[in-house]
Amino acid sequence: MKLTILGCYAATPRSFTNPTSQVLEIGNHLFLIDCGEGTQVQLRRNKIKFSKINHIFISHLHGDHFYGLVGLISTFMLLNRQNDLHVYGPKGIKEVILLQLKLSKSWTNYPLYFHELTKKTPEVIFDDERVSIETIPLKHRVYTNGFLFREKPGDRKLLINKAKEYKIDVALYKSLKKGKDVIAEDGKLISNALVTADPPEPKSYAYCSDTIYDPGITSQIKGVTALYHESTFLESESHLAEPTQHSTAKQAARIALEAGVGRLILGHYSTRYDTIDFFKKEAESIFSASELADDGLEIILD
């Protein structure tokens, strides 16, 4: 799993920071998570292939999380995209995108599917042989979901020398990788465990932005490899967190600690702060494996 932060700053614009958007790479998938204004330019700058993005997940309909979506959809059209595009987001997202395409007398030349979300409990919204994705209902000023990405266990790792030693036909290697016992060339039954090893531990990533501090989410995200949790404010501005339904760095760290996650990635910093160093310090006082997202940063989740 590789996470690329395209933007991780809160709403008001600055010359050189970007609103929220991330790309999560799992195998051949490139999942785009949120799409603030300017995301398409950030994709270009980070040399991410537009044509490989087939699934876009929008947490909520505040502008700094989705005003870049219509531009990206339009650009896909100009680039003669052929692949299906799936957009997952709150109810209303379809109407607003289609209205803008209609006003510009534009229609996509590729199939565009909207998966509008309305549930207030977790639901699986994507599932294939490699990954499953479910919503994490969050508490914010508007209907909001985080997203939980779980890799599925891969094939068992074939111990090639062992397989040769036990004289197993090459045609059976695929069965071995799938965990099956096989019959060797000499007729003996070979137990799978003798010739394979466990696959790498599946990784998981929880994206939680925007949200008020809500310990109710910890059971769902328990033990994930990495948690991105918004930290719009520092504790010194905690009086602003509750009315705006955002979190502080300390609160994000508490969630990480309670959920026992592998690591915490902070982001969605208010642009009132000139430096983001204090977010890390504040979170580390609660949860040591805390780190800072920043625009353009690539993070390997292992």
Place this chain on the structure above:
Amino acid sequence: MKLTILGCYAATPRSFTNPTSQVLEIGNHLFLIDCGEGTQVQLRRNKIKFSKINHIFISHLHGDHFYGLVGLISTFMLLNRQNDLHVYGPKGIKEVILLQLKLSKSWTNYPLYFHELTKKTPEVIFDDERVSIETIPLKHRVYTNGFLFREKPGDRKLLINKAKEYKIDVALYKSLKKGKDVIAEDGKLISNALVTADPPEPKSYAYCSDTIYDPGITSQIKGVTALYHESTFLESESHLAEPTQHSTAKQAARIALEAGVGRLILGHYSTRYDTIDFFKKEAESIFSASELADDGLEIILD
């Protein structure tokens, strides 16, 4: 008059170019013309005060000319704007902006007025003591207007030494500036022409983007100080100009020549071109006072 080019490239995004937006400064007015995605960041980078923008003119509802508008309107809200904001643009612009504000449960805390345009003939849409603004109906794939900004003649220039020589009371200087004759302290009638000079010639600016080559506009923009005319293509791609209803640099120059404008500013370059130098060369072969817009460029129109 000062023109600041925030963005002057056509639709598809690149790492370091911007879609269409310009700021025209006339006296105390800052008029924003078009508002492609990322305009608010370009305003920041060019150190233009958000609070001084009270009038926004949208030529047409293609994304590269207005996808940045909703973000700017939202940001004005976050910055606690108080002043009225007036948006002039094609019918439909109000619906799409208000739908997005509704979905994000946001309302502006400042008065927001939409002036929706539907006419296919020129109309005056703004007029005060300093400037008048009228639409320039253009031919493009969707309903489109250019905008013609005309300064009004300023006060006459007081020749202060002459006024003293003729012993004119200071209280009468205002009348002199307004072109009136006055009575001097010694009772003599002083003809205005003796103590004032003509004010600077009023400037005018015609913004024409996007449009097919249309000589029909030349009578309306005759003799303007400066014409910004789109030149999406070079003549080598003229076969693309007609179906997409855009112009070539040569066609823009023909319009400038036929209209007898002071200078021609080219822009809205297709991102297919690696360099824009050829646009200038091509236009200059027809109209020598041709120049290139570029992102971040400030142009004094005098």
